[in-house]
Amino acid sequence: MEAQGALALAIGLVGLGLWTVLVRRNLVWKLLGLNVAGGGAILFLVALAHREKAGPALEGVPGPHVDPLPQALVLTAIVIHFAVLALALVYVIFLSERRHTQDVRKLEETCPTRWPES
């Protein structure tokens, strides 16, 4: 039952993060939302690895073990998550230095090469 609870929380976090990305107009808030959604995805994978009354997938640990494959996947995902977030933050700083705003709507309105109207 713990796994289902964690999975529900993870799916909720993904939904919340995506909602923030969609609704907020500030780029920093969008990145925060993306971070929350990414945390939800990581929690989702870790929760999928869970088994009833399971211990870590180590030799010599008695009883059932958790699934090591999603855990190995998550290990690298966390580090990439951090690096990509840092990169995105630098570009937000870059934009707000040049254009003096973090509001996507203002950025779009004052864009020198606007997207063609559809």
Added chain:
Amino acid sequence: MKVLGGLGIVGLVVLLVWLTWSCFPLGELPPWEEATAAWGSKNAVAAIVLGARLWDTLFEVLVYALAIAGVALAAGSLGTKAVLPPLPETPLLHLAVALLLGPIGVFGLYVAVSGHLGPGGGFPAGALVGSGLLLLALARGTRGLTPGWAGGAWETGKFAVTGAILLLGLGVLVLGARGEPVLVGLNVLIALEVALGAWVVLREFAHVRGEM
């Protein structure tokens, strides 16, 4: 637009819940002990990350190095702002750093070296040492660490470590070597790489803030 997006997200959540719940009950694990022992490891995660899926890990290391290089490149073109007020310095932080930095470093090394025997590995160890460095920068201020601690040598070291990981990993893959020394070497190098990357990010952000 908002309504459409909200509906889309609700639909996505419902789809995820439906697909996830159809996975239950989750199946039994195939026997993994022998396969793990064949890689010279007791930790199944280490055997996957540094053994069966070493290609993935190598490319992950490459992506990490590229992202950090992107941070350094983009932040370098930003220039330095006017000096912002420095973070407040308290004797509490100074004392905490003096007490904690050594144990954090030793624990990080322990987690990296014993990653194939128990919980741990290069990535958590690198995150540990990186947060130790963050604590150091918070307490002393990055200005206090210049230039000995904050020179460009860190970036060079980072790329040297990345190159070493790629070379060692490719060598292991081509030669088909297995065993404990390979795992320990890769784990320690990955820990160094992650910690150095975290330090480069910290340094670049402090640079943009005008603290250096």
